[in-house]
Amino acid sequence: MMRRTVLFALILGIGCGTQSSLGSDAILADAPGADGEVAGEGLVVKILASPTKGNAPLTVHFESEVSGCDQGDVSYLWTLAQGTTSTKKDPGDFVFNAPGAYNVRLEVTCDATGKSASDVVQVVVLASAELSVSPPHLNSPTTVAPGDTLLLSFDVVNRGDRVDIPFLVHIVLSRNELYEPGSDVVLKEITIQGMADGRFGEVRQSFTNEPAALPPDLADGVYFIFVAVDPTNVVSEGREDDNVGQATSFITVEHTAKEKPDLTVTPPSFAQGTKVAAGKAFAYSITIDNVGSKPASNFKYAVFASLDASLSADDVPLSDQNASTIYKLEPGKPVTISGLLVVPANLPTGPYYAIAQVDTNDTVAEEDETNNVAVSPFVFEVTQNVVTGFDIAVESVAVQPHDTYWGGTIKATVKVTNVGNKASPKFPMAFFVSSEPSVNTKYDPRLSNLTADPLDPGQTADVVAVVPIPSGPSVKPGDYYVSAVVDPDSTLDELAKSNNWKYDPKPIHVYQEAFVDVGVEGAVAHPTTVEAGEEIKVSYTLTNKGSTAAGAFVNYIVLSPDKTVSLADISAKKDFVVGKVTVDGVDPAAKVERIEKVLVPLALPHEQSEYYVGVIVDALGDLAADKNKANQTAVTADPITVLGAKGGCYEDAMEPNGSGQTAWAIQPGVYEKLGLCSGE
Template sequence: NGTAENRGKSPVRKPLSLDFYLSSRQTLDASATHLGSHKLSMMEAGSHSPFETQVLVPAQVKDGSYYLLARVDPKGEVVEVDEENNLLIAQGRILLAPDLVVSELKSELMKEGSRVSITGKVKNQGNRPVGRAFSLALFLSSDGSIDDGDLRIAVQKVEGLAADSATSFSLNYSLPEALGPGSYFVLAQMDSEEKIYEWDESNNIYWGSSLTLGPDLAITALTTNFSKDGRQIVVQDIVKNQGRYSVKQPFKVSYSLASKEVSVSSGQNLGSREVSTLSPGEASSATTTFPVGSFPKGAYVVWAKVDAEKAVLDMNRANNESRSDEIRIGPDLMIGGLATTLLPDGEQVEIEETIKNQGTLPARHRFQVAFYLSMDDRLDGSDRLLGNRWVDGLEVGTESRGKTVVPLPPKTEPAQAFVWARVDPEEVIGELETANNTATAGRLLKTDVDLVMGQLTPALISNGEQMVLTDTVKNLGPDAIPGSFSVAFYLSRDGVIDSKDLLLGERRVEGLKAGTTSSGTTTLAIAPEAGTGKLSILARVDSRNQVTERKETNNDYWGSSIHLGPDLILTELKGEVASDAHEIMVTQVVKNQGNRVTPTSFKGAVYLSKDIRISSDDLLLGKPVVASLVPGAASTARSAFPIPPSLENGKYTLLGQVDPDQEVSEIEEVNNDQAGGEFFLGPDLVVEAIKSTLSPEGDRITVEDTIRNQGNRPTSGNLEVSYFLSRNWSIDDSDTFLGSRTVSRMGPGEPSSANTMLSLLKKKIPTGRYFVLARVDGGNSVIETDETNNIRPTLVPLVIRQEKEKK
């Protein structure tokens, strides 16, 4: 389709013939093939006649690239003012050829990775049939490109293919025993012997899905239960390697807690355990405990997932998950402390108690704590209710402390009476355990001595190997303490003194008068068994129970906390991408700025990310191992990591993480991440050189130019280089498009040079000085590292004159 124009001042009084030709050159000569003609009606002066017609390409025209030419009045039946402008060449070329592609390629491992099944489709998406047989070659490649190191699976013959038609293929292939574990790609190559002329030879290789040959990790058993105190989930599991390859590197088994209706990905992470290696057929069993967070009351399951980080080339990840039987979660109220004080009048008792919810759910309803008087050390129905207090619910892990004064029945002998407490006697709270809802403080005693801690201040010295403690003890009672007693100091992880805490040492106090204080400074060594992490400093006055007090519940004191352990940070992270983007060299500097040596070596992690935050969408490049670090020491490592060819082009940020698997217990865990520099993966097209020559007749321009891909990745598919005529060095709507040339796939650093002859419509171009500009990838079909360097002008302008000015 197009438009014919009568530019003359006289009308055309008879019909005209408009003829069309195919030519391999930009000239109309005897080698051109006549396609057909179209009749134009009579045309008035200055008028236009649009046309649209279909022509048949003769079968004898060979496959190839052609120009379409149109000539009006080819027999010269009309006398014209200018007979030289009757021929027009259409922009671009017409390609007549088949185009073979693999439109579909699927692969599946069978029989524990010993065989592979391959199916697919071959398509001719060109406009000409393939009239002869051609080959389809299938390869197994570890890097996604066909080379001498790949395993050729099969070569199949295809007996021709009509235009716009497809044919299917399938085969089963036994993998060699010597083939090592790893990730492989099934590649298909069309016309590997290059017998068929095609309009695009760059799309003959098809990259199918990847196959993983390696171990096969499966969870074969999983059971769960709660610990006796209800604070932990106990998980027992068995992981087995069912594949034919060994697992030679450590991997993790991760656990999460979820309601029965959701999948593993929606659950809350509990933690993990590590498995070092597994031979074929070998199994690893373990019992792992995890603290339980706050969950809605209900039924839950524990999900176990093996190798969630994909550290192992597992050939079958469908069996990497397993779900436990149902477990139930709820609150659990207990009496954590109970003390009684007989008031001076001998007729009332002051009761102090602490109620704690040690379950896994809050107690959301109001409940009471009831107090009873018993004449023996048992609580039963015969005991007398003294009083109660109410608690307005209790969150998980929190306490409610109360002080209640109740009257004693007349004629009660204190030395023979016991005071009991029972939490939630009406059972309004649905608990996991009710056996711990009662407690007694023992017999009522008369005493006027009361010891309390008034101050406890710690200070670390000697790089955290010792601690200086300053404390103050006071006797609040009206009576003096004649004998000596002890003040003990502990390191605790939960703020409550119990058998799990580490006793640091004691100081002795040689008696204490009524209302007076005793202060002391004690230097104590911190034993290695203190471990690492955030620890509380606790003190207990009269730790050996040498003094009988009227109140025993106020002897403990919680001082400030200290941090013991290493603290790992990344002080430097930088990377350098190879010229062809096949790998990145990363330099990391890891420092231990804590006060403890790291107990073992640990890993780092390096990622490529689209942003500056580490997430599951990022590409893990590797996990280099860092040797153990003493406090203040640093470790520098340079590692080369391959960049997968499948990683899409674009801008990436290098991210680093110290101890990603949390193998080291640190003072601070939130400072382990670090962002490095930004990198761009992809081609970068530039017009490296250009010069132009105007023909003596002034009717055409010859452009000699060189295009180069100065990026680090190849382009995909064909590119277009466009040429423009402009009065300046920039391209805008006022400039004249001259034509274009096509450039095939370009590798990193690869150039493309050409001489292109461009027809010049001289009647439409005013006289003047013009520059020729070349633009590569004007349609921005290629994502480049720099889109601003795609245009280059000639340095020397051309002088173009109108015909009449030449005369």
């Protein structure tokens, strides 16, 4: 009985379009039922492939293992990719250039017995990655000693396809301003397990204050700092000239720099059993010492409230951050700081530890960085400060439009909240303008006043007002910030006054005269091929860059054989008006998206098939205040194609008969092959 070996090579494209990680050039070479090792009555084959996943171009090394047959009697047939085959035992390196998922197949036959076996390994090839690194920033001192630790911040960025394999990041020291992997000192090796797809929005992995220890035997001298992404080139990239970033600061290594300051702080001292209301303060003291051998300069200290006995990022500062700098502290000369710790008004009630920290910004390189924090041995208790009253806070101010004029108006929307614990009465509000983002209720022009409705505790409301713009010297043409002020004349008894005003961060511009500036942009027609007698949709955007609302006006939708669309060409019958649209108006600073349906006439000239679609704004000149006509026409970027038009000049079988002398008599009943051209 003869055994027939059949090799199936199934070639299948994977993916559609450039947005898939598996591109349209991907192929599969597979055989029905092949999944891993397949043995043929004692004959066993196995593919050894490495790597089986990566970015294009991906080089994969292939070898084989066969048992159950003498090596000299084995025949090999590899099916790799894109029709490539090999009869070698070990094909070695093969490069997959196109993204995709490839099933690589090996079928072996033992010539002595006629037995066959096969194995299939899948190789996944992604599109090229695009790794880069931002210039690293040195956050630690530039003069250091061997064994010190550098703190670096940088971002690793991918703007290419995803990376599914681990790759390295090296923090490196160089004696010169060149990155030379063979001779540079690698301070730290970081492994990144992979990165997401960054082709449609870059992907970043940030490293903040990443520590990198200097070797204890590092020679004195000047060193430059580099961060290298994928220094071993395990990731295939479209470009690799941006894989190394150099720090803007260099370091100077000096053995004598081992002599450093060493700052310590005592636990905050305050009366045991202290109870303090939120918003109030209590007395404390701490002692800061320098137990090192060098002076410490320009460092900060702070005291925090913490729910537990360890310092964390969500602990609340109690000390004055603006007055907590010590400019110089000599070794062995401790300084005691006494003062008040202010409990924030919004700090929840309950017990808190007081935690002191010195050198809060890590600006001092110290002999010991672990002794900068001390915790109070007992807690203080925050109690509720019960004060009753109402308190109107202005949350935000929004103004429309931001272009106006003498005698015009603006619409102001003011969000207010009663942050007190009692209902408010009706309360006054006033609007002011100022050339600066601040308000002086005595000297800045007051535009208008109103009385707002009462607010319950915690209630928020929008107060909307139409604010007039006066003419004259008080508000000259120019830019102004609009502020809303609650209780501008201080007639109310509120819990606080500091939250009574806000301003719109975008200033208004006041013109001396009103003007309208309506324009059109972004004309698009759909479909791009249409039968005469059918409709097309024309979309476009109307704008009004003036300070005054535009009244009603008429737009023309026009078909033109060229990209020049004008009222003059319409009069000359070069362009054709296919639609007339009445627009109710456009507010100042507004953008209005419009879509019009218009009929493509059957009577268009049959000899013309391509037309640009144009929009002419205010075709009848209704907007007398609009002096800018240069922005009132928009034309599609590409023409549409019109099929089956029936109009225009048709020559006929009677030609030439363009005059009375050449006219032919037409017999009754003749109706075919007749036409009418100009002059006939």
